[in-house]
Amino acid sequence: MGSGGRGTAWQTRPMTVDHRLTTRQMASFVTNGFIRFDAIVPADLNERAIDEMRRLEAERFAPDGLKPPHTGTPLDECYPAPSAIGEYLRLPQIRGIVESFVGPDPTFDHDWTHHVQPHATYVQPLHVDAITDSDDLTFDVQLFWYPHDVAPGEGGTRFVPGSHLRRVRSSGLDRYQHIAGEQQFAGPAGTVVVFHHGLWHAGQPNPGDRDRWMHKVRLNPTVPQVRHWNTDDLPDLQNPPSDHIFARILPDSVAQIFRTMHPWMSITDYRNEQVQRARLWRYLTGDTTYDVDHYLTRLEGRAALVDT
Amino acid sequence: MSATSAQQRQQILHLWANGSSLDSGVVAWAFHDGTDGCGPAVPDASPPYTTGVDALRDGWMLLQSSQLIPPLPTHEHLNSYLEYEFVFERRFTIDSPLQEVHP
Numbered sequence A: 001m002g003s004g005g006r007g008t009a010w011q012t013r014p015m016t017v018d019h020r021l022t023t024r025q026m027a028s029f030v031t032n033g034f035i036r037f038d039a040i041v042p043a044d045l046n047e048r049a050i051d052e053m054r055r056l057e058a059e060r061f062a063p064d065g066l067k068p069p070h071t072g073t074p075l076d077e078c079y080p081a082p083s084a085i086g087e088y089l090r091l092p093q094i095r096g097i098v099e100s101f102v103g104p105d106p107t108f109d110h111d112w113t114h115h116v117q118p119h120a121t122y123v124q125p126l127h128v129d130a131i132t133d134s135d136d137l138t139f140d141v142q143l144f145w146y147p148h149d150v151a152p153g154e155g156g157t158r159f160v161p162g163s164h165l166r167r168v169r170s171s172g173l174d175r176y177q178h179i180a181g182e183q184q185f186a187g188p189a190g191t192v193v194v195f196h197h198g199l200w201h202a203g204q205p206n207p208g209d210r211d212r213w214m215h216k217v218r219l220n221p222t223v224p225q226v227r228h229w230n231t232d233d234l235p236d237l238q239n240p241p242s243d244h245i246f247a248r249i250l251p252d253s254v255a256q257i258f259r260t261m262h263p264w265m266s267i268t269d270y271r272n273e274q275v276q277r278a279r280l281w282r283y284l285t286g287d288t289t290y291d292v293d294h295y296l297t298r299l300e301g302r303a304a305l306v307d308t
Numbered sequence B: 001m002s003a004t005s006a007q008q009r010q011q012i013l014h015l016w017a018n019g020s021s022l023d024s025g026v027v028a029w030a031f032h033d034g035t036d037g038c039g040p041a042v043p044d045a046s047p048p049y050t051t052g053v054d055a056l057r058d059g060w061m062l063l064q065s066s067q068l069i070p071p072l073p074t075h076e077h078l079n080s081y082l083e084y085e086f087v088f089e090r091r092f093t094i095d096s097p098l099q100e101v102h103p
Helices: A023-032 A043-059 A084-089 A092-102 A231-237 A254-258 A267-285 A295-307 B052-057
Strands: A034-037 A107-116 A141-146 A191-196 A212-220 B004-017 B026-033 B061-065 B084-097
Touching: A023 A034, A023 A092, A023 A231, A023 A254, A023 A267, A043 A084, A043 A107, A043 A212, A084 A092, A084 A212, A092 A141, A092 A191, A092 A212, A254 A267, A267 A295, B004 B052, B052 B061, B052 B084
Parallel strands: none
Antiparallel strands: A034 A191, A107 A212, A141 A191, A141 A212, B004 B026, B004 B084, B061 B084
16 A cells, blocks of 8 residues: 555554464364463463452352352453453454454353362363254353463363264263373463363363463354454455365365364274364355365255255 | 182283284274283283284184174265274183172
């Protein structure tokens, strides 16, 4: 854009930072079922939050004291000031992330303070939260906020990348003690990891000498989850449906991200996951022809021959 | 001095593979020890065996493997639980305190 003597809007418009995610980040979330933001919450807020988490744990079910919001409360109205948890939920960076997934006006589902005492040995079995989903493509997000450092081996949340689009019953996952490629959270204070609600996960023992705290909040969308992220880079990354690993591909595209194969997957799992990722991407982008490696397009083309 | 008796105890190993064959690669595992630690353990940090056949070579006995179940119509592209499960056992004889028998 030229400068010159015309009105220079860039000089007078208030500077705002767009904290919404990029297409690449969204495609990564669709592939892996999570995305993490290291040390995104400021240190002083983390410190104040631990005190508030302690109060919430103690007073949640007490006759008086600090209570969580009612389920269905608009996010903007949750934990009004003064509240460290509310301050966190209203950080522009957090709101940009949340908006990207569930739109600008999500509602509060529930939250929980996960507090593990030093040297606690309980191994929570792998599970998914709530109940087995219906087969629509909508999803909730769960924000896992770690207000203090978690060192490797200190027992942060265990989770299985790429497990979020599977249809399982929660208790059926109990038997999987170890899965190749699973991760255990470790990271600096103020890190937030956003989960698709279907991601397999579990709390872990705390072998350390200090209390471990984590705040988890689940948020529901109130509008279709279509193109709420910063889509400036979408035209460059959105591959055509002809993008096919056995024919021709774009070297840098959403499809390339969707071709991530996790180490615990069989080849059939992997191809089915590509189908599920493409279906979810159709919902998120509104592009009903989107495909990766021709799986949906092939079937739809043949089905159309029968229908006509 | 307490009385003891020899008793057979079972260890169970679940292996999940990335294919339906016993020599497919192991992608998940679980271990349950009925010997209360008297028998050997298996490592936590990495798959104890690369394939099910490797487990056989190490003395594990195959108890059960998954049936191959075709997908239901409309469920052809849905993934669910880990599909190819192999269950192994090995047995150890240990001394255990005699239980008091009540009439």
